[in-house]
Amino acid sequence: MLNTLIIDDEPLAHDVIKHHFQDQLDFKTVGNCYNATQALRYLANHQVDLLILDINMPALSGIELLKVLVNRPQVIIISAYQEYALEGYELDITDYLLKPVSLQRFLLALDKVRRRLVKQPPSISNYIVLKVDRERRKFSFADITLIEAYGNYLKVWQGQQVTLVSSTLKQCLEQLPHSQFVQVHKSFVVNKKHVIALDNDYVRLSNDTAIKLGKSFKDGLHDLL
Structure with a gap:
């Protein structure tokens, strides 16, 4: 279509x-x-x-x-x-x-x-469109540091800037490239390009935010850094 x-x-x-x-x-x-x-x-x-x-x-x-x-x-x-x-x-x-x-x-x-x-090969978009208040807004994949579940909403972190969007984490994940974004906790999805440090319990991002790793997600995070 x-x-x-x-x-x-x-x-x-x-x-x-x-x-x-x-x-x-x-x-x-x-x-x-x-x-x-x-x-x-x-x-x-x-x-x-x-x-x-x-x-x-x-x-x-x-x-x-x-x-x-x-x-x-x-x-x-x-x-x-x-x-x-x-x-x-x-x-x-x-x-x-x-x-x-x-x-x-x-x-x-x-x-x-x-x-x-x-x-022509199909074009690959480099952004996701999410609902903010009454409008639909583009978020560049490269600019997204972290996505956080927040009740019936999501917090989209772009560095220190936070935008509240109307979506579930599951719906959002379906639209994100899995090669670039990974779920590290039931409430958090991170952009691999913004990961700067990793240990057994936490991942630290370029905006200096530390995210605790969920137990059920740890096994799949060996290539996160």
């Missing part, structure tokens, strides 16, 4: 695109943004596989949006202006369509998206 974000300042364009998508079961529209600012806010907290993008939008154009995105998904530009096509392809977009877009031409663009997926 390819998560798709539609970005266009014209509501009618969203309706046309949704209609073209209706029989494409391997694509899912996960959001609708009506300007680039909305799109940047959405992309800061969600991972998508495909952008359906307009060019001429208020404040920030579609091309300008692409230039500020660090990790760009595949992009299909749909615009009334053909003069931006070359610049779009220089930014490695998958296809460039002119409005009004026929169903047949749209389906050809989706086939290009599928072919690119076959050629």
Whole structure:
């Protein structure tokens, strides 16, 4: 299933695109943004596989949006202006369509998206998305020192900074790379890269926190340091 974000300042364009998508079961529209600012806010907290993008939008154009995105998904530009096509392809977009877009031409663009997926290995994310209050927030694996169970929540330690997130330790572990994170106690998961010392009872981390090792976890911690 390819998560798709539609970005266009014209509501009618969203309706046309949704209609073209209706029989494409391997694509899912996960959001609708009506300007680039909305799109940047959405992309800061969600991972998508495909952008359906307009060019001429208020404040920030579609091309300008692409230039500020660090990790760009595949992009299909749909615009009334053909003069931006070359610049779009220089930014490695998958296809460039002119409005009004026929169903047949749209389906050809989706086939290009599928072919690119076959050629490219799946990307490996370097972050986890967790719920903080009412928003979803990215936490870089490299920055996480320690994750601590705290009632119905978790404390995510990034050095000395602590963020309270809504999740269980089990749910969080399922999303973390096991090569980098290891559970050392029923209430603690540590990032191996932040382990600086280890003895029979404690592990000490780069933020100078000492974590007591759980008896049932000790046998599997020989390669922790």
